[in-house]
Amino acid sequence: MTERQAAGLQLRAITKRYGEQTALHETTLKIPAGRFTSILGPSGCGKSTTLMLIAGLETPTSGCVLVDGEDVTNTPVEARGIGIVFQNYALFPNLTVKENILYGLRARKATDAEQSSRLAEMLELTYLTDLADRYPAELSGGQQQRVAIARALASESKVLLADEPTGNLDEDTSAGIIELLKQTAHETGKCVIVVTHSRQLAEEADEVMEIKEGKLKKV
Numbered sequence: 001m002t003e004r005q006a007a008g009l010q011l012r013a014i015t016k017r018y019g020e021q022t023a024l025h026e027t028t029l030k031i032p033a034g035r036f037t038s039i040l041g042p043s044g045c046g047k048s049t050t051l052m053l054i055a056g057l058e059t060p061t062s063g064c065v066l067v068d069g070e071d072v073t074n075t076p077v078e079a080r081g082i083g084i085v086f087q088n089y090a091l092f093p094n095l096t097v098k099e100n101i102l103y104g105l106r107a108r109k110a111t112d113a114e115q116s117s118r119l120a121e122m123l124e125l126t127y128l129t130d131l132a133d134r135y136p137a138e139l140s141g142g143q144q145q146r147v148a149i150a151r152a153l154a155s156e157s158k159v160l161l162a163d164e165p166t167g168n169l170d171e172d173t174s175a176g177i178i179e180l181l182k183q184t185a186h187e188t189g190k191c192v193i194v195v196t197h198s199r200q201l202a203e204e205a206d207e208v209m210e211i212k213e214g215k216l217k218k219v
Contacts, residue, residue: 008030008031008032008033008067008068008069008191009030009031009054009065009066009067009159009191009193010029010030010031010065010066010069011027011028011029011031011053011054011063011064011065011066011216012028012063012064012065012066013026013027013028013062013063013064014026014027014028014053014060014062014063014064014065015027015060015061015062015063016046016049016053016058016060016061017061022214023046023049023214024046024049024050024053024214024216025214025215025216026062026063027050027063027215027216028063029209029216029217029218031191031193031207031209032191032207033068033158033189033190033191034185034186034188034189034190034191035185035191035192035206035207036181036182036184036185036186036192036194036204036205036206036207037191037192037193037194037205037206037207037208037209038193038194038195038196038201038202038203038204038205038207038208038209039051039193039194039195039196039202039209039210039211039216040196040197040198040199040202040208040209040210040211040219041197041210041211041212042197043197045211045212045213045214046211046213046214046215046216047195047196047197047211048163048195049214050195050211050216051161051163051193051195053065054082054159054161054193055077055080055082055084055161056072056075056076056077056080056082057077059073060073067080067081067082067158067159068081068158080159081156081157081158081159082157082158082159082160082161083151083152083153083155083157083159083160083161084152084160084161084162084163085145085148085149085152085160085161085162085163085165086148086163087163087164087165087167087168088168089136089141089144089145089147089148090148091136091144091147091148091151092136093135093136093137094135095135095136096132096133096134096135097123097128097131097132097133097134097135097136097139097147098119098123098132098133100136100147100151101118101119101122101123101147101150101151101154102115102118102119102154103151104151104154104155105118105154105155108155118154119132119154122150122151122153122154123150125150125153125180125183125184125187126146126147126149126150126180127146127180128143128146128147128150131143140173141168141169141173142169142173142176142177145165145166145169145173145177146177146180149162149165149177149180149181149184153184153188153190157190158190158191159190159191159192159193160181160184160185160190160191160192160193161193161194161195162181162192162193162194162195163195164195164196164197165177165178165181165194165196166178166196166198166201174201178194178201178204181194182204182205182206185206
């Protein structure tokens, strides 16, 4: 993959409170483009809240989120340039691999030439070329996760977020997914962030953040 689209992520004095409870204490940090970054923490520590704030699925109580230097705090999810990979894959069961990957591009009415080019690129990057016409039910868990990653990247996302991306996978398949995410960051120059409770997975990253009781910091 020759295209490089650098985009760093910044959290600037960002906080999130639910009533009297603080889910994320004031946090300022930069997460670089072209690096594979992990956010490590146990259940209930605030890591999923952090992911949702970055993605735009939650609104911060204060502070802002910047992508490639642009404040996207009030930008809708679909316009942020952020791709999200969920633990349960969230694929459309009635669509083939290639149709799932193209879904976002078709929704924004990309040209046929752009769709064809991006599809070929994503299939190659995620090693799915031979599986393009299969349906999700015909794929293994690892293959489904690769489809989810390809779909998230296909729409020119500048930042890729992955929520517990190996939670349902065996050890060997998990290792392959982590290697793919790392490769994606290094080869495309994108900012790739994984949220996980697994220290083993987290320590595979180039940059490791840890969150405890809503306090996020670099390790």
